[in-house]
Amino acid sequence: MAELSVMDKLVSLCKRRGFIFQSSEIYGGLGSVWDYGPLGVALKNNIKAAWWRAMVQAREDIEGLDAAILMHPEVWVASGHVAGFTDPLVDCRTCKGRFRADHLQGAACPRKPSKHPGEHTECDLTAARQFNLMFKTFMGPMEESAAVVYLRPETAQGIYVNYLNVLQSSRQKIPFGIAQIGKVFRNEITPGNFTFRTREFEQMEMQFFVTPGTDEEWFETWRGLRMEWHRSLGLAAEKLRWHQHGPEELAHYARAAYDIEYQFPFGWQEIEGIHNRTDFDLRRHQEHSGKKLEYFDQAANARYLPYIVETSVGADRVALTVLVDAYREETVAGETRVVLGFHPAVAPIKAAVLPLVKKDGMPERAQAVYQDVRRRWSAFYDDSGAIGRRYRRMDEAGTPFCITIDGETLSDGTVTLRDRDSMAQERVAADRVVEWLGSRIDG
Numbered sequence: 001m002a003e004l005s006v007m008d009k010l011v012s013l014c015k016r017r018g019f020i021f022q023s024s025e026i027y028g029g030l031g032s033v034w035d036y037g038p039l040g041v042a043l044k045n046n047i048k049a050a051w052w053r054a055m056v057q058a059r060e061d062i063e064g065l066d067a068a069i070l071m072h073p074e075v076w077v078a079s080g081h082v083a084g085f086t087d088p089l090v091d092c093r094t095c096k097g098r099f100r101a102d103h104l105q106g107a108a109c110p111r112k113p114s115k116h117p118g119e120h121t122e123c124d125l126t127a128a129r130q131f132n133l134m135f136k137t138f139m140g141p142m143e144e145s146a147a148v149v150y151l152r153p154e155t156a157q158g159i160y161v162n163y164l165n166v167l168q169s170s171r172q173k174i175p176f177g178i179a180q181i182g183k184v185f186r187n188e189i190t191p192g193n194f195t196f197r198t199r200e201f202e203q204m205e206m207q208f209f210v211t212p213g214t215d216e217e218w219f220e221t222w223r224g225l226r227m228e229w230h231r232s233l234g235l236a237a238e239k240l241r242w243h244q245h246g247p248e249e250l251a252h253y254a255r256a257a258y259d260i261e262y263q264f265p266f267g268w269q270e271i272e273g274i275h276n277r278t279d280f281d282l283r284r285h286q287e288h289s290g291k292k293l294e295y296f297d298q299a300a301n302a303r304y305l306p307y308i309v310e311t312s313v314g315a316d317r318v319a320l321t322v323l324v325d326a327y328r329e330e331t332v333a334g335e336t337r338v339v340l341g342f343h344p345a346v347a348p349i350k351a352a353v354l355p356l357v358k359k360d361g362m363p364e365r366a367q368a369v370y371q372d373v374r375r376r377w378s379a380f381y382d383d384s385g386a387i388g389r390r391y392r393r394m395d396e397a398g399t400p401f402c403i404t405i406d407g408e409t410l411s412d413g414t415v416t417l418r419d420r421d422s423m424a425q426e427r428v429a430a431d432r433v434v435e436w437l438g439s440r441i442d443g
């Protein structure tokens with residue numbers, strides 16, 4: 001049998017251990033829509049919490065927001081999405097394959113996978129047609145064009161239309177930012193690579209409002225901070241790089257754009273975009289809504305439309321990046337050990353408590369430790385199977401620490417603390433376990 005690729009192994013691990021399942025699997029699944037199981041939702045929640053801490057909690061100049069998914073349809077006319085949120089689509093008349101015209105070089109011809117679509121003699125591609133990626137639905141009982149509303153394809157517009165509400169209610173002054181995490185929907189033409197490109201996903205976006213003229217400096221500041229954030233999740237520095245958008249790639253709203261890219265098994269790919277959007281968005285909403293969106297700068301005694309520096313990252317894509325980055329296989333004593341080497345900050349389970357045997361008072365001691373630990377962190381109690389197997393199960397779930405209650409615990413009150421990565425074990429007094437974990441999990 002051909003050797004499974006890292007992605008195949010990861011997909012199978014994610015299902016087996018309850019990270020990610022295919023949506024509606026018992027009905028044959030729904031294309032590129034995924035569900036998060038117990039470990040997956042914990043991982044994604046930890047990523048979102050880390051982002052919120054860095055972007056909102058730790059900063060006096062950024063406020064949080066949770067805008068609705070459904071918005072006035074004119075929002076999407078003003079933003080340019082109705083006219084221009086399109087991807088060029090080509091079909092192959094021979095194999096009925098459907099491709100993004102701008103991604104042909106990254107796609108394989110279904111008839112001859114060693115070639116790109118269009119390169120095989122039998123390929124018969126149509127001309128490119130523009131395909132709008134927004135999902136439409138109807139508001140109210142009538143399915144008519146006047147009732148069309150869209151499922152938002154980005155969270156940013158909810159921030160722009162609320163910027164004066166947030167500014168006035170929070171008494172912020174420019175420069176300041178608004179951050180939000182929320183679901184978005186895109187009817188992608190060629191989704192794939194597991195959860196890398198899906199049709200429903202969560203974005204974590206921050207829009208930073210600045211005085212025109214200071215935008216380039218803020219753009220550089222946010223570039224630096226965002227790269228640092230990805231490293232703080234434990235992602236390997238050599239697998240992260242910058243990609244600057246050239247003039248032909250630059251979106252209609254942007255003066256400058258950089259992507260943070262990660263080296264996936266399927267190549268270097270974007271995980272976050274940082275954009276200097278100028279005053280494009282506020283100007284368009286001002287024109288379309290007829291409401292003044294200018295800021296009055298008291299210190300300068302001037303009115304202006306602020307410029308916006310945007311940081312936009314997908315929570316699901318970061319979760320996939322963290323999974324890919326963490327996955328490794330090692331040979332230990334002639335056996336393969338599969339490890340998800342998560343940084344403790346994102347690990348779904350921080351510590352497992354394992355009584356060596358189910359007798360001699362060990363379960364009682366273990367339960368006491370377990371209750372102590374789970375007051376602060378997500379913890380897991382496992383008393384079944386050989387201890388080595390229990391360690392392997394936790395390695396595979398990415399649990400950084402295991403606490404074993406054994407014979408010595410009963411005689412001297414110490415437990416074994418095992419580190420997932422080094423597999424080193426040390427003895428610590430049971431009543432100092434929380435302190436020991438705290439210094440390693442919370443830093």
Ligand code: ATP
Binds near residue numbers: 188
């Ligand atoms: P592409 O050109 O690859 O379609 P994009 O440039 O339109 O992507 P943005 O609109 O800048 O992407 O989205 C910001 C972030 O949202 C991306 O960096 C990525 O993390 C995430 N994202 C975008 N599209 C998807 C998707 N279909 N599935 C999962 N995450 C996505």
